[in-house]
Amino acid sequence: MDIQAYITSGKLELFLLGELSERERAEVVSMAAQYPEIQQELDELEQAMFDIDHKIGVAPSAGIKAKIFDSLDSEFKEETKPISNTAPAQGKVVPLSPWKSFAVAASLVAVLASSVAIFYASKFYEKEQQFTALLQEQSVMADNLNQVKLEFEAKDSQLDKLVAGDFRLVKLKGESLNMQKDASVNLFWDQGAQEVFVAVNNLNELSDEYDYQLWAIGDQGPIGIGLVNEGEKMTLQQMQAVAQAGAFAITIEPKGGSESPTLEKLVVIGNVA
Amino acid sequence: MEEQQLIAGLRAKDRKTTEYLYEKYSRALFGVISRIIFDKDIAEEVFHDSFVKIIQKIDRYEESKGRLYTWMANICRNSAIDKTRSKEISQSSKTNTIDDFVYGLESNSDTMDQVNAIGVKELMNDLNEDQRFIIEYIYFKGYTHSEISEEFDIPLGTVKSRVRAAIQVLKKNLDSI
Numbered sequence: 001m002d003i004q005a006y007i008t009s010g011k012l013e014l015f016l017l018g019e020l021s022e023r024e025r026a027e028v029v030s031m032a033a034q035y036p037e038i039q040q041e042l043d044e045l046e047q048a049m050f051d052i053d054h055k056i057g058v059a060p061s062a063g064i065k066a067k068i069f070d071s072l073d074s075e076f077k078e079e080t081k082p083i084s085n086t087a088p089a090q091g092k093v094v095p096l097s098p099w100k101s102f103a104v105a106a107s108l109v110a111v112l113a114s115s116v117a118i119f120y121a122s123k124f125y126e127k128e129q130q131f132t133a134l135l136q137e138q139s140v141m142a143d144n145l146n147q148v149k150l151e152f153e154a155k156d157s158q159l160d161k162l163v164a165g166d167f168r169l170v171k172l173k174g175e176s177l178n179m180q181k182d183a184s185v186n187l188f189w190d191q192g193a194q195e196v197f198v199a200v201n202n203l204n205e206l207s208d209e210y211d212y213q214l215w216a217i218g219d220q221g222p223i224g225i226g227l228v229n230e231g232e233k234m235t236l237q238q239m240q241a242v243a244q245a246g247a248f249a250i251t252i253e254p255k256g257g258s259e260s261p262t263l264e265k266l267v268v269i270g271n272v273a
Numbered sequence: 274m275e276e277q278q279l280i281a282g283l284r285a286k287d288r289k290t291t292e293y294l295y296e297k298y299s300r301a302l303f304g305v306i307s308r309i310i311f312d313k314d315i316a317e318e319v320f321h322d323s324f325v326k327i328i329q330k331i332d333r334y335e336e337s338k339g340r341l342y343t344w345m346a347n348i349c350r351n352s353a354i355d356k357t358r359s360k361e362i363s364q365s366s367k368t369n370t371i372d373d374f375v376y377g378l379e380s381n382s383d384t385m386d387q388v389n390a391i392g393v394k395e396l397m398n399d400l401n402e403d404q405r406f407i408i409e410y411i412y413f414k415g416y417t418h419s420e421i422s423e424e425f426d427i428p429l430g431t432v433k434s435r436v437r438a439a440i441q442v443l444k445k446n447l448d449s450i
Binding site for chain 1: 285286287288291292295299300301302303304305307308313317320321324325328329337338339340342343346347350351378389392393396411417418419432433434435436437440443444447
């Protein structure tokens, strides 16, 4: 056993700092008992640690001492010597005292039990609240997941349709009109399957009282086939079915759309090639 | 008072002995706490609780496992560390440095504190960078050696030998002050 290596390993310092496991502590204790050099080093280090703590220590404020001794008041044993010569008088009191101490003990137990009960009740309440919060969080997450799933399914079926279908692109532009020169909307139309999607590239934002409405202009004149959300840029918005159209156009209509287009507020138009 | 006598008095729940204990050790024990917890009110609260605990749990102290002071200092240190990890203390107070501690003492109007500041500086003399780091983290920030090893990626054996070396420097400085 290399005692010097054991001493210089730093283990004794950690022992004194209270950082060793129970097993390692036991080892240090038994090593110190076995080797006087280790015991001596340990003694010196303990003294040094106290000296260091004392040197860089700070005295607590005066009030704290009084507070500590107040808290400890019930701990201290009463001095018994002064009353020892009145022993005979005490004898008479003896029969009563067990009663009293039982009463005191019982009430102490009662107080203790109630405080333990209150303590655990509050713990329980706390845990229960945490549990409820977790449940709520979980249900929010489940909702979110469901929503994401629905969105995904919708996109997926859109993609299926786009890939499988026979869509033609109709570019709706605002250049020739006076409302929004740079307005631009792409429209995808599968005439056979009667499906229409629009993708907004650029449309000015409308105030709450108005909506953009899409019109299919065919032999029977313009037919409203849905409202276009100008905020949803670069995503596909599915519109109502249409089988026949020579052109598509978007107008600004009062909220909810109109029966027939307000031609003065024609924003974009595009002919089916 | 001999340590044996002191322990016997404490076990007998004797008030005089407890007062003696307080006079002899409160400065060092409060030091252990207050260098980890800068806020004086919180440090005193922890000291109050620790000292009360020491007196109440004196029967758990075993002489064979080290001196009384070491046992008491561990109770104080662990309570202080527990406190810094509780909600009450913001993470910022875990960034204590030796310089902050000295500055805190120096800027205090109390002359005793100002004298202490000089003492702390003298004690920390001659620590090299690694040793100063170790003392700062163990003594002032309340880290354990395994936390230092983990957080700064220093092998456990290296941390141990630096703890040893740093305390040796402090010990040597104590003798020369």
